[in-house]
Amino acid sequence: MSIQVQHNPAETQLKDLGVAKWPTWKKEVSTFDWTFHEQEQAYILEGECVATPVGGAPVHFGKGDFVVFPAGLKVSWEVKQPLHKHYRLDGNVVTQTWLRLKAAFTK
Template identity: 85%
Template sequence: MQIQVQHNPAETQLNALGVSKWPTWKKEVSTFDWIFHEQEQAYILEGECVVTPVGGSPVTFGKGDFVVFPAGLKVVWEVKRPLHKHYHLDGNVLTQTWLRIKAAFKK
């Protein structure tokens, strides 16, 4: 499971994916643990981050990058400059909720 970073993707690729219609999310400078319950695709509008998978090597990305986080990945986020991103999660609200409920009972 590896994080994929594409620097400065083509506008045609972003348009084909409908990135501008995806919801956005913001995060201040901080460090926190995270689990990707489903695959996430993200287009970074602002910021700079280092995400380190548990047992893996740090991955750095920032403004203008397209990033894919695989399902099941556990990471530590270090937001170095305030983050603003478009994001898309695989599945629908029902499957996303189910994955989170399942994960909560595994703790």
Template identity: 75%
Template sequence: MQIQVEHQPAEAKLNALGVSKWPTWQKEVSVFDWVFHEEEQAYILEGECVVTPTGSQPVTFGKGDFVVFPAGLTVSWEVKQPLHKHYHLDGNLITQSWKRIKAALKR
């Protein structure tokens, strides 16, 4: 499982994916752990981050990058500059909710 970073993707790709219609998320400078229950695609509007997958090397990305986080990935985030991103989660609301419920029950 690897994080994929595409620096400055073509506008045609972003338009074909409908990135401008995806919801956005913001996060202040911070450090926190996270689990990606489903694949997430993100387009970074602002910010700079270092994400370190458990047992792997850190990955750095920032403004203008298109990032894909694989499902099942556990990471530690370091938001170095305030983050603002468009994001898209794999699946629909029902499957996303089910994955989170299952994960919570395993704890």
């Protein structure tokens, strides 16, 4: 289970995926832990980050990168420069809610 980073993907790839229509998310400079309950695809509009998977090596990414985080991945985030990204989660609202509820009750 590893984070995949594609530096400077082709505009045609981003257009085919519909990235411009995905929601956006912002985060200030900070550190925090996160679990990806479903796969997330992200296109980094601004910022610089390091995501370190539990038991793994740090992964660096930033502006212009396309990043895929696999479902079930637990990471420690270090947002070095304010982050602004487009993102898409696998599944729909029902499955996403179910995965979060399931995780909350199995801790």
